[in-house]
Amino acid sequence: MPVDNPRDNPRDNPRDNPRAARGAGRVPRGLLAVLLAPLAVGVLAGCGVSSSGDPAAPGQIAAVGAENEYANVIEQIGGRYVKVSAIESNPNTDPHTYEASPSVAQTVSQAALIVQNGVGYDTYMEKIESASPSAGRRVIDVQKLLDLPESTPNPHLWYKPSTMPAVAAALARELSELQPAHAAYFAANARAFDASLQPWLKALRRFGEHHPNTPVATTEPVADYMLEAAGVDNLTPFSIQADIMNGTDPAPQDASLEQSLFAAHRVKAFVHNQQVTSSLTESFVNDAKHSGIPVVGVYETMPTPGYDYQSWMMAELRAIEEAVTQGVSTEKL
Amino acid sequence: MSHFLAPVFEVGFFESDAVRTAVIVGAAVAVVAGALGVFTVMRGQSFAAEAFGDIGTSGGSGAFLIGAAPLVGFLVFGVLAAGAMELVGIQRARGRDLATGIALGAALGLAALFMYLDSTIHNTTGVVVTILFGSIFEIAGSTIPLVAALAAAVVAVLLVIHRPLLLSTVSPEIAGARGVPVRIVGATYLLALAAAVALCALTIGSILSTALLIGPAAAALRATRRPGRAVLLAAALGVAAMWLGIVLAYDSYYWPPRGNGWPVSFFVVTIVFVVYLLSGVPAWRERRRAHAATARRAFADDRGTPHRATAG
DSSP states (O other): OOSOOOOOOOOSOGGGTHHHHHGGGGSOHHHHHHHHHHHHHHHHHHHSOEESSSOOOTTOEEEEEEEHHHHHHHHHHHGGGEEEEEEEOOTTSOGGGOOOOHHHHHHHHHOSEEEEOOTTSSHHHHHHHHHSOOTTOEEEEHHHHTTOOTTOSOOOGGGSTTHHHHHHHHHHHHHHHHOGGGHHHHHHHHHHHHHHHHHHHHHHHHHHHHSTTOEEEESSSTTHHHHHHTTOEEOSOHHHHHHHHTTOOOOHHHHHHHHHHHHTTOOSEEEEETTSBOHHHHHHHHHHHHTTOOEEEEOSSOOOSSOOHHHHHHHHHHHHHHHHHHOOOBOOO | OTTTTTTTSOTTTTTOHHHHHHHHHHHHHHHHHHHHHHHHHHHTOHHHHHHHHHHHHHHHHHHHHTTOOHHHHHHHHHHHHHHHHHHHTOOSSSSSHHHHHHHHHHHHHHHHHHHHHHHHHSOBOSHHHHHHHOOGGGOOGGGHHHHHHHHHHHHHHHHHHHHHHHHHHHOHHHHHHTTOOHHHHHHHHHHHHHHHHHHHHHHHOTTTHHHHHHHHHHHHHHHOOOHHHHHHHHHHHHHHHHHHHHHHHHHGGGSSSTTOOOOHHHHHHHHHHHHHHHHTHHHHHHHHHHHHHHHHHHHHHHHHSTTHHHHO
16 A cells, blocks of 8 residues: 555543543542543544644645545555545444534544545534635535435445545545645555455455345344345345444344344344444344344444454454355454 | 234235234233333332333443443343432432433433444444334344343332332332331332333334333323222233234234335334323213203203393
8 A cells, every 4th residue: 555554543442441431430529520521422433533743734625534544545545645534433433323523523624635434424514614604615514415315215325345445545635636746656556445445345246146035134224235236135124223223122023033133043244333323233132142143243444553444344244155155243343 | 823814914924023022021021010110100209110111211322332231231221221210219200300401411312322333433324213213123033032031020020029119109108107218119120110211222212212111101091090000901912002003013014115124113113102092082081971961951041041141
């Protein structure tokens, strides 16, 4: 790869903090506020902007990826001429319920180049952009780039194999207009990116050929585009996936159907969104394990550190393949 | 049975694990709520129940943060609140309403923070719906023993204290004179109430919990003034509302928008409301009849002495 591997600071890991909340039931109210203040600060830091250190140097383009997988691709195409920030990178946050903080608004409003998903997944981006109009700012809205309607039911576009090549091409175009002197560099990076995606695309095709119409169950449509590309047959009705995605209670009829998929061994793997869980999804995981069905945890945002977009996608496909062929569970990457 | 009841119970109702758990938990909770509710209405302490609901909201949402069951959170915060209320002496709304309102607001604010943290650092989803409005179809079957034990404990406590409780409810002075430890009885009842509200919150959510506690009890007390009968009637009405709500919510899967059932709590609370309205009908008709009789008498008097007005 022609660029440095981006490194998100795993700072202020908010997982350390619930201990503060644990005592909350037992302490007097005054103490509570004292205990909670650092907790809230820690969380805001954890969910806020994560970028690779110092502010943009002169000659660098300040860029923002609303989700860290897009930020990663910006970094790969822009290389040393961009300074990228990712808004959503916390693997413990449900991106669908994300609310932007003032510091996020500042980062976004100062960016010269933005990649956002659209389809209602990151509406806060549009709000911030329209609140701070800037003539020079370039926004790549992936939904518009792919010419998808606002009513697209599944917003997890980055799992679609055709998405990132299109994003990479658009990035090379926009970056070249911002810094025409480095157009050849950006174009070469985009070509290298496309080439590095080939192993994943080939693996997807091969999976479809070797295991046609493999039946699986899911909790959410997170990885549905990839499953579709791999020729997988997702037996979970979309209504239950949408309910869990939107944080409402699925109907008991749907829950029974999902349970029957496990009990009757009708699926070869259970692909669940380990980033967003509820007592119901946990009970599904238990049901699947009980029936000996391998569980694969998938991610809404790119797990960091250690992954780039390509290796993340590859790792998830591998996990599904191992589940189907060897019955091995991969609950976390 | 399935044949002639087919229009009522949609396919799979009796086979669904979620429905079975909901029916068992719902019945246990409704019985406890009915029994406690009668005393709550008689003592004029529905405010305390509402307060337990509000404070339980922070407890339930906080429980997710430490990976505990929401019921445990509702219960712990409710019991703490009962202790605080007993110490400060604000079991009723009158007086100190300002300070209490602000404290309850703070509790709900804490709930807002916990719910935010639940979805940001603890990858939980659907917490807001589960805590505020209840997710009775999502209750794990493994919760049934805990619910049953809690419900049995509350009923047992009530059986033990019901006589002194009744006496100190009707007249604290006479109870005190007869050697009833009024304050201890009151505090015990408050703890039982906190547990009952926690159970209600598990089924129909913390902010709706009072409806199940007060509604059937108030309706029952309109039908009979005898506390024993009122308790049985309230429990029966509560169970009926709960079960009918579960059936309707299950069937609503086939109503628009198809494939998404309506919330159980909506049905339960609406049924409770309708039952309460209906329970007022006899008294209303009585009043109307009395009114009509008075009017008739006045009219008859009027006709009987036609010249009185002019004579006067």
